[in-house]
Amino acid sequence: MANPPIVPLVEYADALPEVRAVYDDIMATRKTDWINNFWKVLAHDPANLKRTWEALKVVMGPGALDPLTKELIYIAVSATNGCEYCTYSHTASARAKGMTDAMLMEVLAVAAKANETNRLANALRPPVDSQFLPKG
Amino acid sequence: MANPPIVPLVEYADALPEVRAVYDDIMATRKTDWINNFWKVLAHDPANLKRTWEALKVVMGPGALDPLTKELIYIAVSATNGCEYCTYSHTASARAKGMTDAMLMEVLAVAAKANETNRLANALRPPVDSQFLPKG
Amino acid sequence: MANPPIVPLVEYADALPEVRAVYDDIMATRKTDWINNFWKVLAHDPANLKRTWEALKVVMGPGALDPLTKELIYIAVSATNGCEYCTYSHTASARAKGMTDAMLMEVLAVAAKANETNRLANALRPPVDSQFLPKG
Amino acid sequence: MANPPIVPLVEYADALPEVRAVYDDIMATRKTDWINNFWKVLAHDPANLKRTWEALKVVMGPGALDPLTKELIYIAVSATNGCEYCTYSHTASARAKGMTDAMLMEVLAVAAKANETNRLANALRPPVDSQFLPKG
Amino acid sequence: MANPPIVPLVEYADALPEVRAVYDDIMATRKTDWINNFWKVLAHDPANLKRTWEALKVVMGPGALDPLTKELIYIAVSATNGCEYCTYSHTASARAKGMTDAMLMEVLAVAAKANETNRLANALRPPVDSQFLPKG
Amino acid sequence: MANPPIVPLVEYADALPEVRAVYDDIMATRKTDWINNFWKVLAHDPANLKRTWEALKVVMGPGALDPLTKELIYIAVSATNGCEYCTYSHTASARAKGMTDAMLMEVLAVAAKANETNRLANALRPPVDSQFLPKG
Numbered sequence: 001m002a003n004p005p006i007v008p009l010v011e012y013a014d015a016l017p018e019v020r021a022v023y024d025d026i027m028a029t030r031k032t033d034w035i036n037n038f039w040k041v042l043a044h045d046p047a048n049l050k051r052t053w054e055a056l057k058v059v060m061g062p063g064a065l066d067p068l069t070k071e072l073i074y075i076a077v078s079a080t081n082g083c084e085y086c087t088y089s090h091t092a093s094a095r096a097k098g099m100t101d102a103m104l105m106e107v108l109a110v111a112a113k114a115n116e117t118n119r120l121a122n123a124l125r126p127p128v129d130s131q132f133l134p135k136g
Numbered sequence: 137m138a139n140p141p142i143v144p145l146v147e148y149a150d151a152l153p154e155v156r157a158v159y160d161d162i163m164a165t166r167k168t169d170w171i172n173n174f175w176k177v178l179a180h181d182p183a184n185l186k187r188t189w190e191a192l193k194v195v196m197g198p199g200a201l202d203p204l205t206k207e208l209i210y211i212a213v214s215a216t217n218g219c220e221y222c223t224y225s226h227t228a229s230a231r232a233k234g235m236t237d238a239m240l241m242e243v244l245a246v247a248a249k250a251n252e253t254n255r256l257a258n259a260l261r262p263p264v265d266s267q268f269l270p271k272g
Numbered sequence: 273m274a275n276p277p278i279v280p281l282v283e284y285a286d287a288l289p290e291v292r293a294v295y296d297d298i299m300a301t302r303k304t305d306w307i308n309n310f311w312k313v314l315a316h317d318p319a320n321l322k323r324t325w326e327a328l329k330v331v332m333g334p335g336a337l338d339p340l341t342k343e344l345i346y347i348a349v350s351a352t353n354g355c356e357y358c359t360y361s362h363t364a365s366a367r368a369k370g371m372t373d374a375m376l377m378e379v380l381a382v383a384a385k386a387n388e389t390n391r392l393a394n395a396l397r398p399p400v401d402s403q404f405l406p407k408g
Numbered sequence: 409m410a411n412p413p414i415v416p417l418v419e420y421a422d423a424l425p426e427v428r429a430v431y432d433d434i435m436a437t438r439k440t441d442w443i444n445n446f447w448k449v450l451a452h453d454p455a456n457l458k459r460t461w462e463a464l465k466v467v468m469g470p471g472a473l474d475p476l477t478k479e480l481i482y483i484a485v486s487a488t489n490g491c492e493y494c495t496y497s498h499t500a501s502a503r504a505k506g507m508t509d510a511m512l513m514e515v516l517a518v519a520a521k522a523n524e525t526n527r528l529a530n531a532l533r534p535p536v537d538s539q540f541l542p543k544g
Numbered sequence: 545m546a547n548p549p550i551v552p553l554v555e556y557a558d559a560l561p562e563v564r565a566v567y568d569d570i571m572a573t574r575k576t577d578w579i580n581n582f583w584k585v586l587a588h589d590p591a592n593l594k595r596t597w598e599a600l601k602v603v604m605g606p607g608a609l610d611p612l613t614k615e616l617i618y619i620a621v622s623a624t625n626g627c628e629y630c631t632y633s634h635t636a637s638a639r640a641k642g643m644t645d646a647m648l649m650e651v652l653a654v655a656a657k658a659n660e661t662n663r664l665a666n667a668l669r670p671p672v673d674s675q676f677l678p679k680g
Numbered sequence: 681m682a683n684p685p686i687v688p689l690v691e692y693a694d695a696l697p698e699v700r701a702v703y704d705d706i707m708a709t710r711k712t713d714w715i716n717n718f719w720k721v722l723a724h725d726p727a728n729l730k731r732t733w734e735a736l737k738v739v740m741g742p743g744a745l746d747p748l749t750k751e752l753i754y755i756a757v758s759a760t761n762g763c764e765y766c767t768y769s770h771t772a773s774a775r776a777k778g779m780t781d782a783m784l785m786e787v788l789a790v791a792a793k794a795n796e797t798n799r800l801a802n803a804l805r806p807p808v809d810s811q812f813l814p815k816g
Contacts, residue, residue: 003261005260006261036262036265038262052253065242072201073212073243073246074250077212077247080216081216083257088264088268088269089268091268106195106199107209109195110210114210114213114226115217117188118219120174122218124141124178125138125139126173126176127138128225129225132228133224
């Protein structure tokens with residue numbers, strides 16, 4: 001059994017009004033009737049809960065990139081950082097947005113390869129080629 | 137001025153035949169007439185040069201994901217790991233494949249946000265919701 | 273000479289009105305007459321510029337912890353992640369808020385020691401002691 | 409159930425005299441009658457056990473910074489590195505030294521925000537402002 | 545109980561021929577009659593399975609460094625990145641190749657110390673001494 | 681030109697007696713007549729200078745592993761963490777202890793490969809095989 005969370009989960013029934021308002025917006029936005037545990041621990045800091053949710057809603061929404069591409073990027077970063085919770089939650093989100101197993105395996109192949117070559121470059125210290133430098 | 141690379145750059149004129157063969161394939165694949173410095177330092181290990189290039193050519197090529205999406209993922213991981221060389225080289229590659237500044241800024245917003253929430257989850261240790269667990 | 277930034281610096285004179293509004297708030301809040309380069313590159317995404325600045329203003333302001341303690345934490349994290357820009361900027365901010373050299377050296381001694389013991393624990397995998405588990 | 413540790417726990421009854429001496433000092437310093445598992449795995453290298461404990465005792469003790477502030481920094485680094493054991497143990501230590509939930513949530517908000525902006529800076533590569541450079 | 549893997553384990557009986565071929569080579573190379581779970585999840589991407597296994601077989605084989613030294617390096621990196629699976633699997637591999645507990649504890653002491661001094665250097669930013677620069 | 685260090689270099693002529701004593705021991709141990717810049721910045725915290733040097737002298741000295749193997753591990757960790765200073769200094773130290781270019785390239789191939797597979801494992805979350813678990 002996993003260790004308990006560092007702070008207790010704040011359930012809807014016990015939440016402050018400002019926390020409930022965020023929970024309501026999460027469920028309305030996602031068209032679900034439950035709140036995942038990440039928000040229930042973050043709810044101990046209602047201001048950060050609200051700020052993080054509102055930022056995430058915008059950042060992960062449609063823009064120059066589509067929401068599925070953004071979930072793939074989230075998975076790649078979470079794998080790089082070794083965040084177990086985020087790996088499960090964002091893999092689930094990406095699947096809900098249409099990610100196939102083939103897409104998942106390709107994201108991870110790219111992310112893993114980047115982790116490999118990042119270290120070769122950081123260890124061997126090649127100078128950045130002038131062709132790669134942004135034009136002023 | 138940047139510090140010199142840890143091992144000298146292996147220029148085409150001085151390269152072993154097996155290194156030249158990789159260099160030739162890089163230039164043919166990319167339709168360019170130059171080799172970037174990452175490969176010129178990796179050339180001190182011709183077997184790894186060949187293996188890394190051949191893997192990268194496949195991993196970054198079209199598949200379930202398109203090559204531009206893969207470059208965006210590479211940028212997100214390289215930013216997470218703080219690899220200066222990779223940041224410049226893959227931003228240039230992504231731009232050559234059609235990445236706009238708006239897309240770049242969105243990739244970074246997503247990657248940065250993932251780095252933020254990864255730490256909130258790793259610090260607060262919420263249990264993974266049963267709804268997120270893969271079905272057996 | 274350092275490599276140029278990945279995107280050009282957005283100077284006040286050339287900034288969009290919504291960017292200027294953030295720049296004005298940064299200068300008013302800090303009682304300075306200049307904008308540091310971090311914001312000038314982030315300005316290519318005005319919404320993220322505004323969101324990041326407004327979040328940072330709150331997060332780094334007084335609360336249960338004082339602003340200087342928060343700067344020390346920022347330095348510790350930035351050192352852990354190897355962010356050169358952030359190391360210079362937050363060391364300068366912390367000094368402006370009263371950090372002495374003795375305090376800086378202690379922050380770094382603690383952060384470095386945490387980086388050491390984090391790896392011993394992650395490698396040897398001791399079970400979390402029941403005494404450390406939060407009470408339900 | 410968690411996986412077993414990589415090396416067995418060295419209990420007091422089975423410990424070498426030099427290990428017992430360190431255990432005794434840990435308990436005397438902390439005014440407790442038990443040893444946490446981190447030390448029990450590290451005890452397989454008695455010299456490193458002694459060195460790490462003695463360094464930690466000094467580094468985490470009072471100085472230019474107070475012990476509670478140092479625990480907060482430890483939490484921030486451990487969250488950044490994703491060390492589960494360290495997160496639980498140092499959160500417990502910090503609480504024993506007076507950390508409230510409000511303080512914990514603020515430490516994490518700062519640490520998470522630093523992780524976010526570290527990546528924006530590492531990806532966009534703004535030059536360090538001359539105003540931030542230490543005076544010679 | 546640990547959370548289930550993100551993708552199901554691909555058992556030999558259910559594997560595609562190209563996956564079976566890799567599994568057969570893994571067992572023949574290692575002189576074992578079982579496949580560890582890392583390969584069973586990677587098998588969802590048969591091309592990456594084959595590429596990763598074939599690269600690993602070469603990279604971890606004898607060369608300028610012996611296979612045991614290479615396992616020690618793997619442990620040090622896996623501890624630095626906090627990879628639980630890799631820590632268990634490579635510690636087991638290293639033990640099978642002759643690593644004693646004394647050797648394990650020394651690898652970890654070195655890796656942990658490197659993690660500590662890496663942060664002191666990244667925070668204090670000493671210029672690289674000219675004596676350390678490679679000769680052109 | 682690199683940015684100046686965060687704190688000035690403490691030169692021998694200006695050093696406190698307890699700093700000089702460490703500098704003297706570094707030069708005597710290494711049989712050199714100069715001190716590298718890492719120690720000159722750390723010297724602002726004489727107690728940490730002394731503690732870090734004395735620990736490093738023991739940890740990097742001969743034991744169950746030889747000093748060259750330990751330098752290789754240091755390089756692998758420093759590359760993983762992206763520490764520029766440490767990469768240059770420990771590559772130079774390893775060369776002085778007999779590391780050839782072939783050995784360097786193999787260390788980096790192993791370290792890079794570990795960084796790659798660490799992420800595949802952290803993303804796909806295979807359960808640790810019972811065969812890999814330490815016997816109680």
